[in-house]
Amino acid sequence: MNEPTVIRPHETDLELRQVDFDAIAEIAHREFGLSLSPSKRQLVQSRLSRRVRALGLANFADYRSLLEGPNRGTEQTELLSALTTNVTKFFREIHHFERLRDDIMPDLVLRARKGERIRIWSAGCSSGQEPYSIALTALKCDPNIGATDFKILATDIDPAVLSKAQAALYRDEEIEGVPQSLFRPQDISHNPDGKSGEFTVSSDVRSLITFGVINLISKLPFSGGFNVIFCRNVAIYFDRRTQQEVWRKFANLLPEGGSLFIGHSERINKSDNADLETDGITIYRKLNAI
């Protein structure tokens, strides 16, 4: 019997001409703030060749027409998905959740009990593990927080990951290694629909969260602000100028002393002029207005 031919990914890649790369990079930057430097050309070629073939198109020129054509919205989101990752996990960067639990939530719980509106935003929430970790932390601090005006907004640009977030079904492995002490046993249970190897989060947890599609580089559709914002491992894809714009938008939505949590490889510098000061590892606090 013949051995199956091993096809290396680059052998199946379609030709990506400079003109195609430049046009795709321009769209990705204009629509999503993505920074595709020339060094990313091979990555773009490899990730998008698969997509172009799956669509039954012959080459990148046809793909560019699709990206600028009448159905561009849908395909541009696919483009973003292909070029970025949705990797996330429960209680990722655990020190953020410890900080939330020990230093931030106690005050927010008191204020929520007095009737104040309290909002936390998980911006770029991917498949939901981040907002569920926030909700689990909040419930741990006050099991009755659902009776107050406390809400978490969880948004992402990608509707596919948001559907997964809303379904709240995860594989057992996805919670492996997470210390049990971080949640109440009743908040995490096996999928009641009987599928083994899957768990879900309780309605107590889910009811704290509202989901929605938001592109962080568009005009943000909020009238009220947020007490705390999580935007972790999202701005890493943006160029410097776009990052600065996003940090400033967040700062404008925070009250004095409000907190912003960002990803482990992201930083906000003084020169970003975002009215935010360092308040721990990848944690920032909104400065007092002068």
Ligand SMILES: C[S@@+](CC[C@H](N)C(=O)[O-])C[C@H]1O[C@@H](n2cnc3c(N)ncnc32)[C@H](O)[C@@H]1O
């Ligand atoms: C690596 S995941 C981070 C998930 C989670 N915040 C965490 O740290 O575990 C990055 C997410 O950012 C989203 N994203 C990328 N560009 C975005 C944009 N312009 N607006 C909103 N979300 C975006 C992606 O769809 C993806 O789900």
